[in-house]
Amino acid sequence: MALLEVTDLHTSFMTDAGEVKAVNGVSFSLEKNKVLGIVGESGSGKSVTAYSIMQILSGNGKIVSGSIKLDGQELVGAGEGVMTKIRGNRISIIFQDPMTSLNPTYTIGKQLMEAILLHTDRNKKEAYDRAVEMLRLVNVNEPEKRMKQYPYEFSGGMRQRVMIAMALACEPDVLIADEPTTALDVTIQAGILELMKDIQKKEGMAIIMITHDLGVVAQLCDEIIVMYAGGICEKGTADDIFYHPAHEYTKGLLSSIPTAEMAGQKLKPIAGTPIDLLNMPKGCPFAPRCDAAMKVCIHNAAKMKKVGEGHEAACWVNEKQ
Amino acid sequence: MVTTMDEKQTTNQPLLSVKGLKQYFRLNNGFFSEQVLKAVDDISFDIQKGETLGLVGESGCGKTTAGRTILHLYQPTAGEIIFNGKPIRTKKEIEAFRTKATMVFQDPYSSLDPRMTVSDIIGEPLDVQHLTAKGKERTDRILELMDRVGLNSEHATRYAHEFSGGQRQRVGIARALATNPEFIVCDEPVSALDVSIQAQIINMFEQLQEDLGLTYLFIAHDLLVVRHISDRIAVMYLGHLVELGDAEEICKRPLHPYTKALMSAVPVPDPNIARASKRIALSGEIPSPLHAPKGCPFHTRCPHATDQCKESMPELKEAEGGRLVACHRTAEVN
Numbered sequence: 001m002a003l004l005e006v007t008d009l010h011t012s013f014m015t016d017a018g019e020v021k022a023v024n025g026v027s028f029s030l031e032k033n034k035v036l037g038i039v040g041e042s043g044s045g046k047s048v049t050a051y052s053i054m055q056i057l058s059g060n061g062k063i064v065s066g067s068i069k070l071d072g073q074e075l076v077g078a079g080e081g082v083m084t085k086i087r088g089n090r091i092s093i094i095f096q097d098p099m100t101s102l103n104p105t106y107t108i109g110k111q112l113m114e115a116i117l118l119h120t121d122r123n124k125k126e127a128y129d130r131a132v133e134m135l136r137l138v139n140v141n142e143p144e145k146r147m148k149q150y151p152y153e154f155s156g157g158m159r160q161r162v163m164i165a166m167a168l169a170c171e172p173d174v175l176i177a178d179e180p181t182t183a184l185d186v187t188i189q190a191g192i193l194e195l196m197k198d199i200q201k202k203e204g205m206a207i208i209m210i211t212h213d214l215g216v217v218a219q220l221c222d223e224i225i226v227m228y229a230g231g232i233c234e235k236g237t238a239d240d241i242f243y244h245p246a247h248e249y250t251k252g253l254l255s256s257i258p259t260a261e262m263a264g265q266k267l268k269p270i271a272g273t274p275i276d277l278l279n280m281p282k283g284c285p286f287a288p289r290c291d292a293a294m295k296v297c298i299h300n301a302a303k304m305k306k307v308g309e310g311h312e313a314a315c316w317v318n319e320k321q
Numbered sequence: 322m323v324t325t326m327d328e329k330q331t332t333n334q335p336l337l338s339v340k341g342l343k344q345y346f347r348l349n350n351g352f353f354s355e356q357v358l359k360a361v362d363d364i365s366f367d368i369q370k371g372e373t374l375g376l377v378g379e380s381g382c383g384k385t386t387a388g389r390t391i392l393h394l395y396q397p398t399a400g401e402i403i404f405n406g407k408p409i410r411t412k413k414e415i416e417a418f419r420t421k422a423t424m425v426f427q428d429p430y431s432s433l434d435p436r437m438t439v440s441d442i443i444g445e446p447l448d449v450q451h452l453t454a455k456g457k458e459r460t461d462r463i464l465e466l467m468d469r470v471g472l473n474s475e476h477a478t479r480y481a482h483e484f485s486g487g488q489r490q491r492v493g494i495a496r497a498l499a500t501n502p503e504f505i506v507c508d509e510p511v512s513a514l515d516v517s518i519q520a521q522i523i524n525m526f527e528q529l530q531e532d533l534g535l536t537y538l539f540i541a542h543d544l545l546v547v548r549h550i551s552d553r554i555a556v557m558y559l560g561h562l563v564e565l566g567d568a569e570e571i572c573k574r575p576l577h578p579y580t581k582a583l584m585s586a587v588p589v590p591d592p593n594i595a596r597a598s599k600r601i602a603l604s605g606e607i608p609s610p611l612h613a614p615k616g617c618p619f620h621t622r623c624p625h626a627t628d629q630c631k632e633s634m635p636e637l638k639e640a641e642g643g644r645l646v647a648c649h650r651t652a653e654v655n
Binding site for chain 1: 379380485486487488515516517518519520521523524527542544545546548549550569572582583585586587588589590591592593594595600602603606607
């Protein structure tokens with residue numbers, strides 16, 4: 001049994017302009033010890049998928065249908081009481097912006113200990129020791145001194161390390177990282193990614209890495225899901241996605257990146273503008289921007305079909321031959 | 322109106338020269354104490370006509386301040402900007418310079434006035450600089466500019482909020498082109514955009530350069546983007562230039578220890594390369610520019626630093642094949 005099993009998840013936001021279907025039939029499973037990457041552009045539904053798993057959607061957001069199972073336990077409709085025990089304890093999340101995720105009025109130590117005291121039966125002394133141990137794990141120098149400091153005394157990279165320490169303090173089974181390095185400089189980003197890789201090996205948890213940066217995914221992930229307009233268009237191993245992309249959107253995304261091989265050549269961008277979730281087309285959501293679009297693409301959305309071992313894509317072009 | 326490349330190629334003089342540029346900000350912390358933040362500290366470089374110079378570095382290194390000071394959006398603390406052979410000093414010279422040198426900003430959401438229509442945004446520089454008469458001439462020019470950046474004429478009466486990020490950046494570029502500039506400072510123009518849109522805008526920058534003979538100072542932190550668009554790259558660290566050279570060469574074989582670390586940290590979108598590559602880890606973090614270290618600004622994090630590096634500031638001098646490097650130990654390290 002998979003550690004986390006998401007089946008046909010639909011999440012919508014009710015807005016004045018109408019229902020925005022941010023996540024539209026997403027299914028995937030996550031095994032222990034694996035790093036799953038979810039890539040997509042803004043508005044593709046990657047963050048909303050994560051927030052649905054944690055059930056931390058904003059007021060007008062709602063899981064409309066689908067199932068999310070952690071170790072076989074259904075989380076959709078399980079209620080706040082159950083979710084409070086799961087959040088931070090069995091599934092943790094770190095956010096993009098380490099500047100706003102910490103409370104500026106409490107010391108780092110107090111914030112770290114709060115999570116530990118809430119979720120484990122450690123006493124204050126043990127919680128303090130655990131917090132220091134976690135800071136050491138994420139390579140924060142002089143952890144005892146740092147415990148007494150406030151977030152403003154930390155740099156961006158250090159704050160993100162604290163966030164990781166906080167998320168891992170209760171030994172979660174799943175760590176969701178929502179663009180954890182997007183706000184950081186490249187040299188700091190490289191350090192954080194290496195840290196996550198090391199800790200994952202040491203602690204053996206599963207990670208869901210949400211990012212728009214294909215470089216980050218290539219560094220870290222075993223498996224990758226590519227999302228577009230709230231749905232999954234392709235999933236497979238890192239090698240499948242990078243070396244044998246089977247969806248026109250994935251192909252377009254890869255050829256949009258300026259790599260060393262593209263030196264001196266024009267890039268091949270994806271035409272058009274990102275999709276408007278309030279006006280979704282009838283067929284394949286990518287069809288209006290797709291160079292290879294056929295009649296069938298405009299009228300019918302493609303289903304996920306196997307294109308290789310553990311590699312699936314929802315694209316009519318694969319069925320042309 | 323458009324100056325072609327050949328007209329200016331007759332002399333070998335650079336389009337723009339930056340000489341010993343400094344930008345210090347005075348910060349008042351309380352009644353008696355005053356601190357000086359050296360955002361840009363003595364940088365010099367030339368940009369040739371039709372060239373793209375990439376300016377890279379991490380946040381706080383002074384790259385944006387450098388771009389803004391070059392356009393005299395900040396009064397330089399010291400140093401000189403020489404444009405087409407003439408130094409820019411007086412108010413009149415600055416005003417004339419600003420028609421020939423414009424800027425594209427990073428954030429297409431906050432750099433456009435939400436209460437102005439697209440045609441007003443693009444038309445504003447035309448009005449301010451009295452470049453066209455009112456009426457048809459102005460409208461025609463606005464539509465021509467919109468066409469150049471791939472916007473429809475029907476977009477003219479819309480407001481910024483009706484557009485996606487990529488389209489807004491197109492509006493920002495049309496505004497920068499309105500005065501027929503020769504030189505554009507592009508300050509992180511694609512970093513707020515999605516990958517697929519980013520490629521559209523990069524291609525457009527290249528096309529505009531070909532068509533109009535433009536010269537760019539392209540400021541960005543994304544090294545893959547800078548490598549793609551630039552002819553030469555300048556690397557900044559704590560307000561100083563540490564390396565400058567041909568874009569491909571500098572990416573393939575960086576010579577300064579900081580450039581080496583920076584290049585090795587770029588996440589390459591290729592799993593096989595990612596698995597094989599070895600990163601040069603830097604100890605510590607960038608020091609605050611308020612307490613910049615003495616000597617080489619990079620010595621606190623440099624794996625090769627010696628006592629000499631702690632004492633004296635290395636000069637930017639030629640290392641090999643036209644490459645400029647500011648490091649005491651270039652020969653030993655490479």
